[in-house]
Amino acid sequence: xxxxxxxxxxxxxxxxxxxQRRRDRIDALAQAGAxxxxxxxxxxxxxxxxLRRNPVFLTGAAITVxxxxxxxxxxxxxxxxxxxxxxxxxxxxxxxxxxGPQPGHPLGGDDRGRDxxxxxxxxxxxxxxxxxxxxxxxxxxxxxxxxIAGAIGGAVDSLVMRIVDVMLSIPSLLLxxxxxxxxxxxSQWTLIVSIxxxxxxxxxxxxxGSMLAQRSxxxxxxxxxxxxxxxxxxxxxxxxxSIGPVIVQATLSLAVAIIDAAALSFLGLGNPDQRQPExxxxxxxxxxxxxxxxxxxxxxxxxxIVVALGFTLMGESLxxxxxxxxRR
Amino acid sequence: MTQHxxxxxxxxxxxxxxxxxxxxxxxxxxxxxxxxxVDGVSFDVRPGxxxxxxxxxxCGKSVTSLAxxxxxxxxxxxxxxxxxxxxxxxxxxxxxQMRDRRGADIAMIFQDPLSSLNPVIxxxxxxxxxxxxxxxxxxxxxxxxxxxxxxxxxxxxPKARLANYPHQLSGGMRQxxxxxxxxxxxxxLLIADEPTTALDxxxxxxxxxxxxxxxxxxxxxxxxxxxxxxxxxxxxDEVNVLYGGKIVERGGRHGLFRQPRHPYTVGLLDSxxxxxxxxxxxxxxxxxxxxxxxxxxxxCAFAPRCSHRVDVCTREMPRWDGDDVVGFRCFNPVGGPR
Numbered sequence: 001x002x003x004x005x006x007x008x009x010x011x012x013x014x015x016x017x018x019x020q021r022r023r024d025r026i027d028a029l030a031q032a033g034a035x036x037x038x039x040x041x042x043x044x045x046x047x048x049x050x051l052r053r054n055p056v057f058l059t060g061a062a063i064t065v066x067x068x069x070x071x072x073x074x075x076x077x078x079x080x081x082x083x084x085x086x087x088x089x090x091x092x093x094x095x096x097x098x099x100g101p102q103p104g105h106p107l108g109g110d111d112r113g114r115d116x117x118x119x120x121x122x123x124x125x126x127x128x129x130x131x132x133x134x135x136x137x138x139x140x141x142x143x144x145x146x147x148i149a150g151a152i153g154g155a156v157d158s159l160v161m162r163i164v165d166v167m168l169s170i171p172s173l174l175l176x177x178x179x180x181x182x183x184x185x186x187s188q189w190t191l192i193v194s195i196x197x198x199x200x201x202x203x204x205x206x207x208x209g210s211m212l213a214q215r216s217x218x219x220x221x222x223x224x225x226x227x228x229x230x231x232x233x234x235x236x237x238x239x240x241x242s243i244g245p246v247i248v249q250a251t252l253s254l255a256v257a258i259i260d261a262a263a264l265s266f267l268g269l270g271n272p273d274q275r276q277p278e279x280x281x282x283x284x285x286x287x288x289x290x291x292x293x294x295x296x297x298x299x300x301x302x303x304x305i306v307v308a309l310g311f312t313l314m315g316e317s318l319x320x321x322x323x324x325x326x327r328r
Numbered sequence: 329m330t331q332h333x334x335x336x337x338x339x340x341x342x343x344x345x346x347x348x349x350x351x352x353x354x355x356x357x358x359x360x361x362x363x364x365x366v367d368g369v370s371f372d373v374r375p376g377x378x379x380x381x382x383x384x385x386x387c388g389k390s391v392t393s394l395a396x397x398x399x400x401x402x403x404x405x406x407x408x409x410x411x412x413x414x415x416x417x418x419x420x421x422x423x424x425q426m427r428d429r430r431g432a433d434i435a436m437i438f439q440d441p442l443s444s445l446n447p448v449i450x451x452x453x454x455x456x457x458x459x460x461x462x463x464x465x466x467x468x469x470x471x472x473x474x475x476x477x478x479x480x481x482x483x484x485x486p487k488a489r490l491a492n493y494p495h496q497l498s499g500g501m502r503q504x505x506x507x508x509x510x511x512x513x514x515x516x517l518l519i520a521d522e523p524t525t526a527l528d529x530x531x532x533x534x535x536x537x538x539x540x541x542x543x544x545x546x547x548x549x550x551x552x553x554x555x556x557x558x559x560x561x562x563x564x565d566e567v568n569v570l571y572g573g574k575i576v577e578r579g580g581r582h583g584l585f586r587q588p589r590h591p592y593t594v595g596l597l598d599s600x601x602x603x604x605x606x607x608x609x610x611x612x613x614x615x616x617x618x619x620x621x622x623x624x625x626x627x628c629a630f631a632p633r634c635s636h637r638v639d640v641c642t643r644e645m646p647r648w649d650g651d652d653v654v655g656f657r658c659f660n661p662v663g664g665p666r
Binding site: 222229240 | 445
C-alpha cells in the first residue's frame with residue numbers, strides 16, 4: 001500500500017553484516033598503521049610527546065598502573081585471608097544472609113562470612129592473569145597466522161584469511177562460550193584458551209593487512225634488489241614495520257578480554273574454585289542475593305568497569321596518537 | 329683505460345657485460361586488455377660503460393630495469409626476450425639463482441632514498457646485511473667494511489653514522505647510504521633508477537658526481553634510468569631514448585645531443601628550459617601525452633604527437649634504421665634519411 005520498498009527495510013539491507021563490520025574495522029586500523037610517510041622512531045617519539053599531554057591517556061594509564069600494582073601486592077595488603085570466615089557468626093541465612101559493613105570490614109562480608117574487600121583485592125590477580133594471558137596467546141596465534149598469510153600470499157593467504165573471516169563472522173562471546181563449554185572441568189585456563197581463540201582472527205587480519213602494505217613498499221623492493229633472503233625480508237624488513245597496529249590492538253583487546261572473562265566466569269564457565277576469587281565469579285555468586293544485598297554485585301562489577309575503562313582509554317589514545325589521520 | 333683491471337670474466341672489453349635482446353613485458357590483468365609496457369627493447373652494456381635509458385613517465389624505462397632484475401611481481405606479468413649477463417640469461421634463471429646474483433653481481437639504486445631504506449633498522453645493519461648475505465661475513469667482520477663504504481660514498485663520520493636510523497640522515501646522505509648498500513659487494517653492473525629525482529638540485533649534482541667517480545674508480549657498468557637529459561649529458565657514454573616501450577633513438581652522447589634524428593628526441597631537447605634563451609620566450613613542450621599512443625605493430629606510437637608526421641606513420645611500424653651503436657626508428661627523421 002505504501003512504497004514498494006520500505007525505507008527502514010532498505011536501510012537494513014544496506015547495512016553491512018556483523019562479520020563485514022568487524023572486518024572493516026580491523027582493516028581500517030591496519031591501514032592507519034601502515035601509512036609509511038613518517039619514519040618509525042620519530043613516529044613513536046612524536047606519539048609519546050602527544051600522549052604525555054593527553055589527559056585521556058594519563059587517566060587510562062593511571063588506572064592501569066594502580067590495577068597492576070594492586071594485583072601484584074594483593075596478598076600483602078588484603079586485610080584478611082580470602083578463605084578465612086571472620087564474619088561467619090554474623091551470617092543469618094533466613095534474616096540477614098549477607099553481613100553488612102562493620103568495623104574492620106569496610107565493605108562487609110559475603111554469604112559465607114568472608115571479608116568482601118579482601119576478596120575484591122585478591123580477585124584482581126585472576127582477572128589480570130586471565131586478561132594478559134588470553135591476549136598474549138591470542139597475539140601469538142594471530143601473529144603466526146598473519147605472518148604466514150602476509151608473507152606467503154597466494155593460495156595460503158586465501159585459505160588462512162577465509163578461516164579468519166569465518167571466525168570473525170561468529171559473535172565473539174558466543175564463540176568463546178562454545179569453546180569454553182567444551183572443557184571437561186572449567187578452570188581459568190578454559191577462560192584463557194577460549195578468549196585467546198576469539199582474539200586470534202582479529203590480530204591475524206590486522207597483521208596480514210599491514211604486511212601486505214609492507215610487501216609492496218619501496219624498502220622491501222630495495223632489499224629484494226640486493227638479494228636479501230626471503231626469511232630475512234619477512235622477519236627483518238616486513239614484520240617489524242607492520243607490528244605497530246597489532247600492539248595497539250593488544251592494549252584494546254586487554255579490556256575486551258577482561259570483560260569477556262568476567263562474562264564467562266559469571267556464566268559458570270570459569271574457575272569454580274572459590275579459594276581463588278575472581279570478579280566474574282564473585283558476580284555470579286552475588287546473583288542469589290541481588291535483591292537483599294545488591295552491593296555484593298556492585299563492587300566486583302564496578303571494578304571490572306573501571307579496569308576495562310582504564311585499558312580502553314589507554315589503548316584508544318595510543319591508537320589515535322599513532323594514527324596519522326587524526327594527528328594534529 | 330684503468331677499468332680493464334677490474335673486469336673479471338670478460339676476455340675483451342668490447343664484449344657486452346649485459347646484452348638485452350628483444351625484451352618484452354606485458355601486463356595482463358584479468359578481463360582487461362593486455363598492455364605492452366616494454367615492446368621489444370634491445371641494448372648492450374659493456375664493462376665500465378654508462379648507458380642511459382631516457383624517456384617520459386610511462387615509457388617503460390623502470391619496467392625494463394625491474395624485468396632485468398627479476399623484481400616484477402610474478403602474477404599478471406609476462407616477460408619475454410633475453411637479458412644475457414656474463415653468459416647467463418637472467419630471465420631464465422631460477423628465483424634462487426637470481427637472488428644470489430642480485431646484490432652480488434647486479435645491484436640497483438632507487439628513486440626515493442627515504443622510503444627505500446628500512447625505517448626501523450640502522451644504516452649500519454642495512455649495509456652489513458648485504459655483505460653477510462653474499463660474502464659470508466659475520467656482522468663483526470662486515471662492520472668495519474661498512475664504515476669504509478660509507479666513507480667512500482662521502483658520508484662524514486661514518487663510524488657514528490652506522491648507528492643512525494634512516495630518518496636521522498638528510499636526503500643526500502640517505503641516497504649515499506643506498507649507493508653504499510648497492511656497492512657493498514662490488515657488483516659489475518649498477519642500475520640506477522632515477523637516483524636524483526627526489527633530491528634538490530645541489531644534492532643532485534653531488535650524487536651524480538659521486539656516481540661518476542665510483543663508476544670510473546671501480547669499473548662498474550652503469551645503467552642510468554632518467555627523464556632528465558641533463559643527467560644523461562653529464563654521465564652517459566651511450567643514450568637510448570624510449571617511447572611507448574620501444575627504443576626510438578640511440579646514439580653516443582655527443583652525436584645524440586648535437587644531431588638528434590628522431591622528432592621525439594628533438595622535442596625532448598627543445599623542452600629543456602635554457603638560461604641563455606631570451607626573456608619571454610616560451611618553452612616548447614612535446615604536445616599531447618603518452619596516453620595518445622598508437623599501437624606499435626600497425627603504426628608509429630609517437631605519430632599522434634609528432635610534428636614531422638607523414639602519411640605512412642599511421643599505417644606502418646617504422647623499422648630500426650641503424651645498428652647497435654647509433655640508429656633511430658622513424659620514417660621522416662629530422663635532417664633527412666641516412
